Amino acid sequence: MVCKKGHHYGLHRVIEPAGVLPQPAWKLDPTPEVYDNECLIRVECLNIDSASFAQLKKEAVNDPDRIARQIMSIVSERGKMHNPLTGSGGILIGTVAEVGSRFPSAGAQPGKKIATLVSLTLTPLTIEKIRQVHLDTGQIDVDGQAVLFASCPFAILPGDIPEKAVLSVLDVCGAPAQTARLVKPQHRVVVLGAGGKSGLLSLYQAWKTAGRQGQVIAIEENGEACEEILSLNIAHDVICLDATNSLAVYEAVDKATKGALADLTINCVNVPDTELSAILATREGGVVYFFSMAVSFAKAALGAEGAGKDVQMMIGNGYAPGHASLALESLRECGDLFQVIVRRYG
Structure with missing residues (x-):
């Protein structure tokens, strides 16, 4: 199968309004089919940014089911996790499923587990199921798929730090x-x-x-x-x-x-x-x-x-x-x- 040619900054995924970059766009096309400059990820966990999760928790009165419904509603409406009230998103971890021919490899082979280092506010995302909402950490276990553009940095998960800890640190690195x-x-x-x-x-x-x-x-x-x-x-x-x-x-x-x-x-x-x-x-x-x-x-x-x-x-x-390496190295340097x-x- 020949992949369609995509724009370096992801403009081909913007539905509304036309002509803007993915982050300020209101709605993206999250169809899980890669263009030639994209990477498709099977998503396992979202780390919602702190300001967004605080707002979601307050609105839902700390009810995890209501928070899950809020997140599903935002993602289904916008094609990305972009909180319309705080304007913020978070990051995700998942496993590489497919890589387009023009996507810079840098270790992103199928089967590799990675963390995205760009906001969910510009990441095309679909969620099939929310498995658990962790009220104490702002992390959401999900079954879903996401698209990463060629311009977007990511990190391969290290083996010496627990995944959820890595996700929390990389979100703020x-x-x-x-x-x-x-x-x-x-x-x-x-x-x-x-x-x-x-x-x-x-x-x-x-x-x-x-x-x-x-x-x-x-x-x-x-x-x-x-x-x-x-x-x-x-x-x-x-x-x-x-x-x-x-x-x-x-x-x-x-x-x-x-x-x-x-x-x-x-x-x-x-x-x-x-x-x-x-x-x-x-x-x-x-x-x-x-x-x-x-x-x-x-x-x-x-x-x-x-x-x-x-x-x-x-x-x-x-x-x-x-920035990712520096943040993770901080944990290695300071055991406490x-x-x-x-x-x-x-």
Whole structure:
């Protein structure tokens, strides 16, 4: 059989509106037949991104059956897992079923188990059955099929880390990679939402670089997560605080840094209304890295303007060269962090 020729960025899969790329498109064609530049995957598990899953859980009142119906409805309507309220998706793991003739091989042979490193918001997806919704991790066991474009990175699953733990870490691997780029040895670094997986991985990277000469401050609302951070010894200060309380965050960071504030603030919170907390915690001329998908660009931009704060604001790009390897290597380097992630997600 001769495969049809597909567009490098997947425009051939866009149904509505015509002419846009798959991520902003409203609806994709998820037909499980590969074009020449595609890879077909038998999907086993979806890792719904934290902001999206928090919204789905709240709307469904923590009922896994209702969450399953919500996800089935979104995927059947849009041809992808693209939460219309949060605008976010997640990633998946599955087994390669078929590879088009122009798909860059890089190890994606049929039978190989891989994790996608691009959002479900641009991944054509069909779900035949949802087998289980894991309320504590945001992972969904499914029977389904997905399509990966030639432009999309992926990772072959390693054999030394449990699959579900790998999936959880790879979903947020852009955060520690960008943190590693941004942190300098003398920096004062604040991580908001430090107890989640992106927060913990970012804390670890900040500690590796700034742990000796700088200051690393973890802010987390959940008391148990704060205890875990303390046990990991990857922060100078662990502050149990609601990150939506902007004034309280500012006062806590101001006190911890003796008025200097943060050189770099990393926002990993999975709920809305933390933009000003990150901005106020950061010194004039400092950097705010918004990794969270719950962040509003308008609130951040206009909030900084209203507060008269001159800070550089970065949107969290989920991709950076080597980001998957760096995140997995963090678990191998730090046995205690490995245990926390495996206990939660593995």
